[in-house]
Amino acid sequence: MRPNIDTKAALAATAQFYEHVKTVIPDVEWPVHAPYVAAINQLKKERNAVILAHNYMTPEIFHCVADITGDSLALARKAVDTDADVIVLAGVHFMAETAKLLNPDKTVLIPDERAGCSLADSITAADIRAMREKHPGVPVVTYVNTSAEVKAESDICCTSGNAVQVVESLGVDEVIFLPDEYLANYVARQTDVRIIAWKGHCEVHERFTGAELEQYRCNYDDLTIIAHPECPPDVLDTADFVGSTAQMQSYVQKQRPRRVMMVTECSMSDNVAADIQDVEFIRPCNLCPHMKRITLAKIYDALDTLEPCVEIDPGIAVKARRAVERMIAI
Numbered sequence: 001m002r003p004n005i006d007t008k009a010a011l012a013a014t015a016q017f018y019e020h021v022k023t024v025i026p027d028v029e030w031p032v033h034a035p036y037v038a039a040i041n042q043l044k045k046e047r048n049a050v051i052l053a054h055n056y057m058t059p060e061i062f063h064c065v066a067d068i069t070g071d072s073l074a075l076a077r078k079a080v081d082t083d084a085d086v087i088v089l090a091g092v093h094f095m096a097e098t099a100k101l102l103n104p105d106k107t108v109l110i111p112d113e114r115a116g117c118s119l120a121d122s123i124t125a126a127d128i129r130a131m132r133e134k135h136p137g138v139p140v141v142t143y144v145n146t147s148a149e150v151k152a153e154s155d156i157c158c159t160s161g162n163a164v165q166v167v168e169s170l171g172v173d174e175v176i177f178l179p180d181e182y183l184a185n186y187v188a189r190q191t192d193v194r195i196i197a198w199k200g201h202c203e204v205h206e207r208f209t210g211a212e213l214e215q216y217r218c219n220y221d222d223l224t225i226i227a228h229p230e231c232p233p234d235v236l237d238t239a240d241f242v243g244s245t246a247q248m249q250s251y252v253q254k255q256r257p258r259r260v261m262m263v264t265e266c267s268m269s270d271n272v273a274a275d276i277q278d279v280e281f282i283r284p285c286n287l288c289p290h291m292k293r294i295t296l297a298k299i300y301d302a303l304d305t306l307e308p309c310v311e312i313d314p315g316i317a318v319k320a321r322r323a324v325e326r327m328i329a330i
């Protein structure tokens with residue numbers, strides 16, 4: 001539903017937000033966003049709601065309605081601290097499930113339930129049970145990009161920001177690390193723990209190639225390339241820095257490279273560029289179709305109707321929560 005607010009009033013109410021994002025959102029687009037930004041910020045107060053937004057949300061969400069932003073690890077950690085009654089997770093379904101696991105008594109909303117993830121779809125709880133039978137006694141470390149059912153079969157979760165630390169925290173020689181093959185590969189290069197991997201891939205990051213990045217290096221002098229560890233190994237070999245979305249953001253904020261290419265989802269560069277004017281962003285990027293299902297209009301509807309709500313079977317939730325809490329405790 002369209003919010004019942006006059007565009008002129010909405011433009012006046014949201015002027016300070018537009019000032020922040022004007023370098024990444026064309027001015028012709030702002031009158032479309034402004035009524036939603038104004039109405040969402042008002043509705044949040046009425047509902048005692050907070051919006052947690054992943055770094056891949058578009059700038060009008062990330063900079064203009066979100067209360068808490070970050071990578072998967074930050075969103076999981078900060079979800080624990082909120083005293084709001086309602087959490088809107090502007091991200092994909094597994095992130096909303098993680099927020100619900102950590103806040104079982106709160107209303108957790110995901111503005112579009114179809115916002116999935118190719119990694120989460122690559123593995124089932126039955127697959128984990130089969131892996132355990134094949135490798136008896138070997139602990140299972142599961143990337144948070146998985147369903148609650150899969151987390152429930154796991155010993156501990158990890159994110160791209162803490163994967164090596166989580167693997168090493170177990171004090172074992174060998175772990176099953178699921179489901180991202182490329183993240184597993186990246187972790188294996190940094191630890192002596194033997195990694196047994198799965199063949200899941202992120203449909204966004206697997207499309208980048210090392211050859212493509214080399215071509216950019218030839219076309220642009222003094223280019224700093226930073227990549228997400230879900231990228232294939234030849235991409236990571238070509239990059240100057242590898243890290244989670246939050247680590248990529250903080251790298252650019254601290255190092256201030258002259259020119260940077262963030263090898264990841266497209267909104268990442270937009271969101272960092274809105275904060276930093278003295279870095280040139282070279283933007284070959286791939287869109288995540290799941291993240292892009294989340295829009296201002298759907299966030300407004302979710303807050304208005306308090307739906308769709310995330311619910312997790314209590315038996316699964318108890319076990320899945322244990323794996324997430326074990327990670328957060330590290």
Ligand code: 13P
Pocket residue numbers: 055070071072073145159160161202228230243244245246
């Ligand atoms: P981060 O935890 O690094 O934000 O990654 C989440 C994700 O889905 C990357 O594709």
Ligand code: SF4
Pocket residue numbers: 092116117118119120145202203204205230265288289290291
């Ligand atoms: Fe999943 Fe990749 Fe989209 Fe992240 S970018 S949500 S890993 S499909």
